[in-house]
Amino acid sequence: MAGNNGGGAVKSDETLLAIVDGLVALDGATITELKEHVGVSKSTVHRHLTTLERHQYVVKEGDTYHVGLRFLDLGGYARDRKAAHKIVEPKVGELAEETGQICQFIVEEHSLGVFLYREWAGDTVRTGARVGTRSHLHQTAAGKAILSQLPPARVDEIVDRWGLPGETEHTITERDELAAELETIRDRGYSVDKDEHTEGLWAVGAPVNGPDGGVLGGLSVAGPTHRMKGKFEEEIPGILLRIANECQLDVAYSRRL
Amino acid sequence: MAGNNGGGAVKSDETLLAIVDGLVALDGATITELKEHVGVSKSTVHRHLTTLERHQYVVKEGDTYHVGLRFLDLGGYARDRKAAHKIVEPKVGELAEETGQICQFIVEEHSLGVFLYREWAGDTVRTGARVGTRSHLHQTAAGKAILSQLPPARVDEIVDRWGLPGETEHTITERDELAAELETIRDRGYSVDKDEHTEGLWAVGAPVNGPDGGVLGGLSVAGPTHRMKGKFEEEIPGILLRIANECQLDVAYSRRL
DNA sequence: CTGAGTGTTCCATCTGACGGAACGGATAGT
DNA sequence: ACTATCCGTTCCGTCAGATGGAACACTCAG
Structure with missing residues (x-):
């Protein structure tokens, strides 16, 4: 079934965005903290963060993850569009x-x-x-x-x-x-x-x-x-x-x- | 199998990010254009864009989608962090x-x-x-x-x-x-x-x-x-x-x- | 009026996202 | 120094759910 979270949305994407949200709300967070905040398992958070980091949307400092400057790049683009x-x-x-x-x-x-x-x-x-x-x-x-x-x-x-x-x-x-x-x-x-x-x-x-x-x-x-x-x-x-x-x-x- | 696109990454996330990339590369794009650029089906692009738009990461102008100013918000946060x-x-x-x-x-x-x-x-x-x-x-x-x-x-x-x-x-x-x-x-x-x-x-x-x-x-x-x-x-x-x-x-x- | 473009919705299939458990590495407490 | 307890990380079986294709709706041009 097509996952009834809002009608025709991708659930993985939603957890991805929830994680990003969490990074901002918690002002940088570890996997365990995010797990609580988003309400998914540790391994899921880890997998999403790995993906985001690989694409430079997220930075890892020690065990703490942060929102990366990639967003500034895209934001600047959106502003000057x-x-x-x-x-x-x-x-x-x-x-x-x-x-x-x-x-x-x-x-x-x-x-x-x-x-x-x-x-x-x-x-x-x-x-x-x-x-x-x-x-x-x-x-x-x-x-x-x-x-x-x-x-x-x-x-x-x-x-x-x-x-x-x-x-x-x-x-x-x-x-x-x-x-x-x-x-x-x-x-x-x-x-x-x-x-x-x-x-x-x-x-x-x-x-x-x-x-x-x-x-x-x-x-x-x-x-x-x-x-x-x-x-x-x-x-x-x-x-x-x-x-x-x-x-x-x-x-x-x-x-x- | 855990999807061998890069080892322990979320494939849905990768297509999501590829779509965002496409929006920048094409300087705004329709679903059909993105379908070509990302290499997935029309409905997949549509579903991802819907998710992104609902979370305000993307703006829809007519049939053309654009990167939204949500990125500027997060980017500003990342910069001033x-x-x-x-x-x-x-x-x-x-x-x-x-x-x-x-x-x-x-x-x-x-x-x-x-x-x-x-x-x-x-x-x-x-x-x-x-x-x-x-x-x-x-x-x-x-x-x-x-x-x-x-x-x-x-x-x-x-x-x-x-x-x-x-x-x-x-x-x-x-x-x-x-x-x-x-x-x-x-x-x-x-x-x-x-x-x-x-x-x-x-x-x-x-x-x-x-x-x-x-x-x-x-x-x-x-x-x-x-x-x-x-x-x-x-x-x-x-x-x-x-x-x-x-x-x-x-x-x-x-x-x- | 019709045809070729769109975006959008629906549905069956089988991928691949998920949670849980086991592992490894570091730090603190005794 | 040893152990207990946190982390993050890896692995794996299961079934939720992401996917592509087909059908639908809509708009525009001929």
């Missing part, structure tokens, strides 16, 4: 320099937001989630900017898939509240996030639209509340919208070559 | 600013060099291989710097595994030539690469040693021949060695906390 992304990259740097805040570029994948680029102003402490991290679109400024450009049916799909989980007390958790917010964003041209993702962090976001109508991703400028006060209403949105627009023009131009 | 790497990151930026050239930080994994960070001086065109890319250690300045710090037995192992393939006419391809070069590097403190990896590109490299004796990785400064002339003998190596040393101190200091 779309030419548009590479065009936006330097713009994130410009944005950071001009605003003096933390700036990010996010795209949608599997109905989630994924950080592609992040840049800090010169002296800012470089902290926070790393590139590749996923977040719910409705919880961030850039994510809401992306949502505002999608057809309502698509937004519904996304909400159906992941719901509207709250992260802080200020996160939007109701469908109609979200719809109203997206309407506001479309009118105003940019999105705003006050403590909706992280308490004490405010952000402004703007969509980057592609030449063919679809939305490429979202740019955002974020900073601690006290640093954003004042600049929040005029200065930052102004710069942000200008750079977002430059991105669109650059992409449209490069497409024409 | 060692605290030392994060300490070196900003130093690469400093190095780029001070030298006005392209700067890289490379570590060794599976006996190959992997780019972890790369930074350009402000106005330089941002081009070249992306982060995560692998290269043979003997072909680059940073790679040779790493090799120079490894015990000879380890160097032999590495050469046994990958050989000494030539990339340009100037690449070192003989074992004893390499040994002599590494000796020179140890004496001088830094390594030099003139057209050994890419024709027209010169580079200087230095090892970054960890507090416990092992080598963490290699820093390098690279630029087109005409921009490196003159600065090559004194100025660049001076800055490079100073920054490499600062890295070691920072790592040693942070370890003590």
